[in-house]
Amino acid sequence: MAKTDADIGGPVVKSGKTNSDIEHWDIENDEFWQRSGKKIANRNLWISIPSLLMGFAVWMMWGMITTQMQNLGFPFTVGELFTLTALAGLSGATLRIPASFMIRIAGGRNTVFLTTALLMIPAFGTGVALMNPDTPLWVFQALALLSGIGGGNFAASMSNISTFYPKKQQGYALGMNAGLGNFGVTTMQILIPLVMTVGIFGALAGGSMELQSSSGTLIGRIEAGTETWIQNAGFVWLLFLIPLAFAGWFGMNNLRPITPNPGTPMQAFGKILGLYAVGAVAAIIGMFALNLLGMWLALPLTIVLTLVLMRLIPGEIKPNIQKQFAIFSNKHTWSMTILYILTFGSFIGFSAALPLSINVIFGNMMEVAADGSVTRVANPDGPSALTWAWIGPFVGALIRPIGGWVSDKVGGSIVTQVISVVMVVASAVTGYVMMLAYNSTDPNSYFAVFMLLFVILFAASGIGNGSTFRTIGVIFDQHQKGPVLGWTSAVAAYGAFIAPRVMGEQIQAGTPELAMYGFAIFYAVCLVINWWFYLRPNAYVKNP
Numbered sequence: 001m002a003k004t005d006a007d008i009g010g011p012v013v014k015s016g017k018t019n020s021d022i023e024h025w026d027i028e029n030d031e032f033w034q035r036s037g038k039k040i041a042n043r044n045l046w047i048s049i050p051s052l053l054m055g056f057a058v059w060m061m062w063g064m065i066t067t068q069m070q071n072l073g074f075p076f077t078v079g080e081l082f083t084l085t086a087l088a089g090l091s092g093a094t095l096r097i098p099a100s101f102m103i104r105i106a107g108g109r110n111t112v113f114l115t116t117a118l119l120m121i122p123a124f125g126t127g128v129a130l131m132n133p134d135t136p137l138w139v140f141q142a143l144a145l146l147s148g149i150g151g152g153n154f155a156a157s158m159s160n161i162s163t164f165y166p167k168k169q170q171g172y173a174l175g176m177n178a179g180l181g182n183f184g185v186t187t188m189q190i191l192i193p194l195v196m197t198v199g200i201f202g203a204l205a206g207g208s209m210e211l212q213s214s215s216g217t218l219i220g221r222i223e224a225g226t227e228t229w230i231q232n233a234g235f236v237w238l239l240f241l242i243p244l245a246f247a248g249w250f251g252m253n254n255l256r257p258i259t260p261n262p263g264t265p266m267q268a269f270g271k272i273l274g275l276y277a278v279g280a281v282a283a284i285i286g287m288f289a290l291n292l293l294g295m296w297l298a299l300p301l302t303i304v305l306t307l308v309l310m311r312l313i314p315g316e317i318k319p320n321i322q323k324q325f326a327i328f329s330n331k332h333t334w335s336m337t338i339l340y341i342l343t344f345g346s347f348i349g350f351s352a353a354l355p356l357s358i359n360v361i362f363g364n365m366m367e368v369a370a371d372g373s374v375t376r377v378a379n380p381d382g383p384s385a386l387t388w389a390w391i392g393p394f395v396g397a398l399i400r401p402i403g404g405w406v407s408d409k410v411g412g413s414i415v416t417q418v419i420s421v422v423m424v425v426a427s428a429v430t431g432y433v434m435m436l437a438y439n440s441t442d443p444n445s446y447f448a449v450f451m452l453l454f455v456i457l458f459a460a461s462g463i464g465n466g467s468t469f470r471t472i473g474v475i476f477d478q479h480q481k482g483p484v485l486g487w488t489s490a491v492a493a494y495g496a497f498i499a500p501r502v503m504g505e506q507i508q509a510g511t512p513e514l515a516m517y518g519f520a521i522f523y524a525v526c527l528v529i530n531w532w533f534y535l536r537p538n539a540y541v542k543n544p
Contacts, residue, residue, distance in 0.1 A: 019249065019252060020253065021107070021109075021253065021255075022254070022256060024257070025163075025257045027041070028167070033166060040164070041164035044164055044251075044252050044253060045161055045164065045173060047112070047251045048181075048252070049177055049180045051116045051153070051244050052153060054116065054150070054241055054244060055115070055149075055153035055154060055157070055181070055184060056150060056154070056181055056182060056183075056185050057184040058122055058147050058184075058188075059088060059151040059184075059496075060185050060348070060351055060352060061234075061237075062084050062088045062352075063189075063354070063355040064188065064192045064355055064386060065234075066081040066356060067215075067355045067359050067386060068196060068228070068230050068233070071212065072133065072209050072228065072230060073133070073212040074133050078504070079504065080137060083141075084141065085496075086352075087144040087145055088144040088148055089151070089349075089494065089496025089498075089500065090145075090148070090283055090286060090494070091283045092148035092150060092151015092152055093492075093494040094148065094279050094280075094306055095148050095276060096154060096279075096489055096493050097155075097282075097303065097486075097487070098279045099115070099152040099159075099275070099490070100156070100159060100485075100489075100490055101324050101486070102156045102159075102271070103160045103258065104258060104259055104324060105321075106259065106268035106272050107255075107259040107268055108252060108255060108258075108259070109248065109249070109253050110254060110262060110265055110268035111268075113249040113252070114268075115149065116153070116241060118149050119149055119150055120237075120245075122149065122150075122234075124238060125143050126143045126234030127205065127233070127234030128231070128234070129143055130230045130233065145280070149276070152279065154178070154181070154493070155485070156486065157177060158177060158178060158469070162473060162482050163255055163258045163482055168408070170408075170472075170481075171404035171405060171469070175400055175402075175469065178465060179398070179403075182347070182396065182397035182462075183394070183397045185348075185393040186394040189393060190390050192236070193386040193387075194217050198232075199229050200232060200236075201235055205229065205232060205235055208229050209227070210224075210227060211224050211225060212224055214384065215384055216384025216385075216386045216387035218390065221387065258479075275310070278310055279306055282302050285302070286298055286299070286301065286302030289301055295498070299497070324483045326480070327483050327484050330484075331540070332484075332533070333487065333488070335530075336468065336471065336472050336488050337488045337491050337492070338529055339416060339471075340488040341495060341522075342461075342464060343416070343419070343468050344495070345492040345498075346423065346457065346461040347393070347396050348493060348496040349498060350454065350458065351392070351396075352499055353500040353504070356385065356500070357385075357503055358385035359382075359385045360507050361450075362382045362437065364443075365443050366440060367441065379443060379444070382444065391451065392451075392458035393458060395455050395458050395462065396458035396462030397462060399459050399463055400462040401466060403415060403419075403464060404469065405466070406463070406467075407467040412467040412544055413471060415466075415467035416467045416468055416471070416534075417527065417530050417531065417535060419464040420523055420524075420526050423461065423520075424520050424527065426453055426460065427516050427517075427520035428516065428517060429453055430450070430457065431512070431513035431515070431516030431517045432513060433453060434450065468488075471534070472488065474541075475544050503515045
């Protein structure tokens with residue numbers, strides 16, 4: 001007689017509803033997986049992916065928005081605009097730390113629904129703020145910090161999806177969720193320039209503004225004097241977030257073996273909001289610490305402060321958090337954190353910094369006067385960041401699932417080692433080309449090489465995203481891999497803060513190459529760490 005789901009351990013749910021909590025979950029049992037588990041896992045994955053995509057879009061939208069703010073003549077300096085992008089990065093990275101622990105405390109369905117719905121706040125608020133060029137800087141700073149919710153969502157999403165798939169499919173599942181989720185960066189970089197060209201929301205979204213400098217879209221250059229609706233860069237995301245929030249609520253599941261006591265939905269929402277509130281407080285303190293202590297002291301302080309505040313949370317959350325803090329006693333947590341900075345930190349950092357970097361490096365050029373003096377002037381034929389910046393993140397996101405698939409076949413650490421070598425070389429050469437372009441009377445002649453090198457960096461980091469997540473999925477058990485995935489992605493997400501700050505400072509100093517040389521040195525260190533832990537003879541874990 002054929003076995004039923006109950007005979008092989010589930011899934012037994014509290015009711016017949018699609019979104020019911022699942023009581024039994026035995027995905028390493030192949031019969032259970034083929035009969036029931038695979039269908040449930042795939043349904044949750046394919047709701048998770050577009051929700052995560054929207055998180056990336058809202059989190060990373062400031063790279064494109066600030067570029068257009070500069071083209072419209074908003075009254076802010078280049079440094080202040082780079083800071084808005086960096087603040088979104090700081091917030092998103094910090095919020096990932098508490099988000100790493102949400103699934104075990106509040107449940108996957110509850111978490112994905114609420115964190116997706118929360119994205120409506122920065123999306124709507126940014127649209128309103130952009131309607132008026134006289135909106136003060138602090139309002140944009142607050143909205144950039146709120147956009148970090150989208151960055152935080154990644155840790156919860158990856159932690160959730162990792163629990164739905166068996167070990168042999170971790171590379172596929174995490175590669176698909178993160179890789180297609182990363183398309184939020186490309187989606188944002190293509191969609192924002194397009195929706196700004198038309199008043200798609202009519203009178204509800206206010207009037208247009210005139211470009212003071214040339215801009216562009218995917219399909220070409222837009223000249224100064226053209227009407228632009230920059231506020232659409234915020235409002236457009238509401239069209240996707242509202243139906244996605246419903247899909248998450250009615251189509252996803254909480255896994256009770258992973259989350260034994262999520263409580264009622266309102267209790268779960270309270271836990272999620274409490275954890276995000278802790279992260280928000282730490283991010284705000286970190287923002288002020290930046291001015292007092294500098295970036296390299298403020299960032300570790302922000303991370304430590306977040307962890308300390310989490311341990312002080314009262315009630316039933318506290319023992320759950322303390323139990324999951326066991327990951328910090330495992331040396332592989334720390335090695336994989338560094339390696340994920342190499343891959344995802346680079347991907348998200350370059351995604352944030354590239355648009356304004358194109359604008360500043362190629363939007364100006366050197367002019368030699370009759371007396372031999374050199375001054376930096378506007379480049380009338382400079383390439384538009386809004387036309388070109390999407391290509392690198394698109395390639396990186398597109399290739400990420402391939403990185404997971406190849407790693408499932410040959411081992412994650414071998415793949416990580418290969419891409420590390422590529423990134424060391426590509427980063428150093430990119431720095432040299434940036435130096436030549438910045439100091440040239442014809443920077444446009446270097447643009448094709450510049451873009452090709454960045455595409456190589458994005459492709460390598462995308463493949464490495466898949467390989468490092470595969471490695472984590474193999475090394476850690478069912479209860480630790482979720483928090484480890486969240487933690488490593490949290491620390492790596494500070495790349496979205498570090499890269500715009502470092503590149504912005506070096507570009508303003510006239511030495512953009514130093515930023516890329518510094519990244520190359522870090523990549524070389526990662527090469528050694530990966531070999532020592534996972535590839536040398538007698539490695540701790542051989543090529544996981």
